Amino acid sequence: xxxxxxxxxxxxxxxxxxxxxxxxxxxxxxxxxxxxxxxxxxxxxxxxxxxxxxxxxxxxxxxxxxxxxxxxxxxxxxxxxxxxxxxxxxxxxxxxxxxxxxxxxxxxxxxxxxxxxxxxxxxxxxxxxxxxxxxxxxxxxxxxxxxxxxxxxxxxxxxxxxx
Numbered sequence: 001x002x003x004x005x006x007x008x009x010x011x012x013x014x015x016x017x018x019x020x021x022x023x024x025x026x027x028x029x030x031x032x033x034x035x036x037x038x039x040x041x042x043x044x045x046x047x048x049x050x051x052x053x054x055x056x057x058x059x060x061x062x063x064x065x066x067x068x069x070x071x072x073x074x075x076x077x078x079x080x081x082x083x084x085x086x087x088x089x090x091x092x093x094x095x096x097x098x099x100x101x102x103x104x105x106x107x108x109x110x111x112x113x114x115x116x117x118x119x120x121x122x123x124x125x126x127x128x129x130x131x132x133x134x135x136x137x138x139x140x141x142x143x144x145x146x147x148x149x150x151x152x153x154x155x156x157x158x159x160x161x162x163x
Contacts, residue, residue, distance in 0.1 A: 034102075034140065035061040036148055038160035039074075044124050050079035054125050058158060060138070060150065065094045068104055070136070072125070076117045086112035087122065091136060101139045106130070129157060 042054040056074030063069075068091040076083045091104035109126070111119075123133070130136050131153045139151040146162040 033062065033064065034162070035059070036150070036160035036162045038150070038158040040158045042125060042128060044128065051077070052121070052124065053077045054085065056085055056125075058160070060160065062091075062094065062102060062104075067092055068094060070129075076121055076125075078121060083117040083121070084114055085117045085122065085125075086115040088112075089126075089136065097137065100141050101137065103135060103137045105135055106133065128152070128155075 037057060037059040039057050040054075042056070043052075044054065045051040054074065054076050056072050059071040059073075061068050061070075070089040070091070071087075072089070073086050074084075076085050088110045089106055090108045090110060092107040093105040095103050097103050109122075126133060129152050137153050138157075139149075141149045141151070143149050143159070147159065148162060149159055150157045
């Protein structure tokens with residue numbers, strides 16, 4: 001009889017531990033699950049050079065702790081030249097820095113076949129979004145229901161709608 005009671009207690013504790021672990025994993029996935037999109041205009045002109053503007057849609061997705069990406073599609077205007085921007089910044093090794101800030105390592109910047117923007121021009125936009133080309137630190141603050149203010153380490157970047 002004591003053996004049956006012990007087996008039942010062990011089975012209950014094992015089941016309970018499994019339920020707690022699955023709830024914890026689900027909570028952690030939901031913590032990182034985030035996606036939103038926005039349209040932005042960046043004026044990166046310098047006084048001594050040609051005007052430089054980016055007109056881009058940005059789609060930010062944190063899929064889970066280990067992956068995410070930022071899609072940047074639109075155009076860059078340098079003086080009279082207009083080029084197509086179509087790049088995906090692949091993110092890995094995410095971590096929550098605080099309750100509203102996520103940090104990811106940039107694993108790659110993938111250039112689409114229709115992207116005509118030179119890397120040195122695109123890197124000016126990338127520098128606006130990141131402190132260095134290896135990492136992305138993004139703050140996410142809800143300002144209204146499903147409307148978020150996205151900020152980088154140096155400035156507010158854009159306002160987007162979560163979908």
